Amino acid sequence: MFTGIIQAIGEIAAMEPQGGDLRLRILTGKLDLADVQLGDSIATSGVCLTVTGLPGDGYWADVSIESLNLTTLGDRKPGDRVNLEKSLTPTSRLGGHIVSGHVDGVGTVRSVARDARSWRYVMSAPAELARYIAHKGSITVDGTSLTVNAVHGQEFELNIIPQTFEETVFGEYGEGTRVNLEVDVIARYLERLLQGDAAASAEGVSLDTLRASGFVHD
Numbered sequence: 001m002f003t004g005i006i007q008a009i010g011e012i013a014a015m016e017p018q019g020g021d022l023r024l025r026i027l028t029g030k031l032d033l034a035d036v037q038l039g040d041s042i043a044t045s046g047v048c049l050t051v052t053g054l055p056g057d058g059y060w061a062d063v064s065i066e067s068l069n070l071t072t073l074g075d076r077k078p079g080d081r082v083n084l085e086k087s088l089t090p091t092s093r094l095g096g097h098i099v100s101g102h103v104d105g106v107g108t109v110r111s112v113a114r115d116a117r118s119w120r121y122v123m124s125a126p127a128e129l130a131r132y133i134a135h136k137g138s139i140t141v142d143g144t145s146l147t148v149n150a151v152h153g154q155e156f157e158l159n160i161i162p163q164t165f166e167e168t169v170f171g172e173y174g175e176g177t178r179v180n181l182e183v184d185v186i187a188r189y190l191e192r193l194l195q196g197d198a199a200a201s202a203e204g205v206s207l208d209t210l211r212a213s214g215f216v217h218d
Helices: 065-070 162-167 185-200 207-212
Strands: 008-018 021-027 041-044 047-053 058-063 081-086 105-115 118-124 138-141 144-152 155-160 178-183
Touching: 008 058, 021 041, 021 047, 021 065, 041 058, 118 162, 138 155, 178 185
Parallel strands: none
Antiparallel strands: 008 021, 008 081, 021 058, 041 047, 041 081, 047 058, 105 118, 105 178, 118 155, 138 144, 138 178, 144 155
16 A cells, blocks of 8 residues: 655666566666565556565566556556555555555546646546546646646646655656556445445446435435
8 A cells, every 4th residue: 555655766777578567677766775685566658567576676577467568557668757655564654645556547637737836737537537537626647646737538637836846757748648546535425325225237327226325305
């Protein structure tokens, strides 16, 4: 588990194809690896990766076909920078929100504009994820825990303060940039709970389900 508070910016040093998937080497910069062991998890631009090697200046990790299909890691190339966060420990501060590192889908940056000392980003989410994104709710973008300022259909707005802008790769985003999205896990569990017995069927949440639960009144 992670908090979505980025600890360092890393750099992709090598990408080695391995029979359909990928072996990735990340240089970790200022990230302290003294307490990292083989088998530990590091969120790499929001993707939870297992450390398989520790060469001293970073780590190696395997990226499965599933991760390549659902994230932007397959689009990256050596020299690209990535957001890094080590996994939580029992004494960690939960400064952001609960982040699993399991990317739900890929979003797209629609626009970037200055907003006083901050930057305002408009992004779009895949249609199947839009229902989980709420005004003043939480979302994770490339591993960064953020608050949603506004929602318009599949598009949502974010305000990026100078600290976040400088300590993440947000400064490299432009119109059309693809980003990893993880929606708030609480929203996903809430939807499942609302389904009740219907969760075991393919129907999912319907108006009839919501009426039966008292959430919709005719």
